[in-house]
Amino acid sequence: MENFIPETETLPKQEHKKKVWSYFLKRHLMIIALSLATVATPESVNAQSEIEKPAASSLKQGALENERKKDFHLFEELVKQEKIKEKLAFLNNSFGEFLGNFFIASRISADVGVLEQLEKRQKDNDAFVNKDALYAMTLGSIVSQRFNERWKQPKISLQPVSLKNTESFSGLFPKEIEFFLNTNYPKGYISSSVASIEFIDIEIIKGNLQILGKNEGLDIYSPIPADSRSNIRIYNTREKLTKEDFIDILKHEVHHANDWQNSKLLSSAERVSMLYDVALRSIASDRFMSPYVEGIKIEELETHFKGKIDNETAKDQLLKFVHATEYWAEIAKAYFNNKQQFKKDHLKDYDVVKKWIDKMTKN
Ligand SMILES: [Zn+2]
Numbered sequence: 001m002e003n004f005i006p007e008t009e010t011l012p013k014q015e016h017k018k019k020v021w022s023y024f025l026k027r028h029l030m031i032i033a034l035s036l037a038t039v040a041t042p043e044s045v046n047a048q049s050e051i052e053k054p055a056a057s058s059l060k061q062g063a064l065e066n067e068r069k070k071d072f073h074l075f076e077e078l079v080k081q082e083k084i085k086e087k088l089a090f091l092n093n094s095f096g097e098f099l100g101n102f103f104i105a106s107r108i109s110a111d112v113g114v115l116e117q118l119e120k121r122q123k124d125n126d127a128f129v130n131k132d133a134l135y136a137m138t139l140g141s142i143v144s145q146r147f148n149e150r151w152k153q154p155k156i157s158l159q160p161v162s163l164k165n166t167e168s169f170s171g172l173f174p175k176e177i178e179f180f181l182n183t184n185y186p187k188g189y190i191s192s193s194v195a196s197i198e199f200i201d202i203e204i205i206k207g208n209l210q211i212l213g214k215n216e217g218l219d220i221y222s223p224i225p226a227d228s229r230s231n232i233r234i235y236n237t238r239e240k241l242t243k244e245d246f247i248d249i250l251k252h253e254v255h256h257a258n259d260w261q262n263s264k265l266l267s268s269a270e271r272v273s274m275l276y277d278v279a280l281r282s283i284a285s286d287r288f289m290s291p292y293v294e295g296i297k298i299e300e301l302e303t304h305f306k307g308k309i310d311n312e313t314a315k316d317q318l319l320k321f322v323h324a325t326e327y328w329a330e331i332a333k334a335y336f337n338n339k340q341q342f343k344k345d346h347l348k349d350y351d352v353v354k355k356w357i358d359k360m361t362k363n
Contacts (some may be wrong), residue, residue, distance in 0.1 A: 156188035
């Protein structure tokens with residue numbers, strides 16, 4: 001996804017930090033705007049074909065039926081216990097169609113939908129297995145398959161994070177970036193969800209727009225189920241980023257790779273609960289006041305949605321969604337900057353960040 005900022009004149013040194021911050025803000029807004037502009041359609045989300053996995057030939061009908069019933073009951077219990085339906089209703093009300101950007105929400109709703117269908121049909125003879133064709137697809141097999149694929153917590157994978165071209169960033173050694181990542185974050189937090197961090201030391205001008213960065217996370221073009229980690233890209237600016245700017249941007253970006261959408265360490269139930277927790281904090285009157293998040297205004301977002309936002313409710317939903325997304329990155333950044341201070345000053349936000357970081361890194 002390309003991100004643009006208006007071409008500007010070189011600014012005096014003292015303006016540099018402010019300028020970088022402004023680039024940063026615009027870049028994020030553009031990332032969000034572009035991804036929201038391509039809302040996943042139900043067709044594309046549901047394009048996944050439900051392919052029946054051949055069961056072992058020794059697995060008899062009764063065993064297959066019991067296995068699927070067990071999954072059904074576990075799934076039903078989980079949804080009930082974690083109040084997934086209630087949370088989804090709240091999120092749909094808060095974000096409306098913009099929840100579609102968190103397109104995993106569409107899959108989650110679809111999964112809960114088939115669960116509900118099975119709840120109504122669980123007494124039917126052929127709800128779990130088709131007695132005439134044992135391995136044919138049934139509602140029970142679909143529910144079981146989806147439960148196993150998406151509703152169990154994934155394991156941390158310790159794949160390497162590749163640094164691309166960061167050696168060309170003057171004064172910042174790749175080993176410093178590695179040291180920063182290894183000492184600031186729990187083991188597996190970064191490597192499970194980030195494939196690469198790339199520095200692109202170029203400036204591209206298109207018309208009166210400057211292409212600043214690309215950020216590839218999970219989007220509607222990802223395979224289903226998504227198995228790719230995020231690629232964080234940091235573009236240079238005309239005034240040249242300092243080493244501190246580079247790390248500062250990274251400190252925010254890494255948490256987008258670890259949110260309810262992009263994390264590779266959360267089950268579907270956890271994704272819903274995490275977004276729910278963060279959404280509540282992002283609108284609380286005693287929320288963490290990030291100048292960046294508070295500075296995001298609907299007027300700025302709206303310019304990318306001409307003709308698409310035609311009422312006040314939709315404007316409010318879009319702004320809330322963008323605020324929640326950026327709020328997570330900012331509170332997680334503040335948490336890792338100074339845990340004790342953050343706990344002292346913003347206990348409720350501290351608790352939310354700690355809860356989700358711990359969940360993502362517990363196994
Ligand atoms: Zn951001």
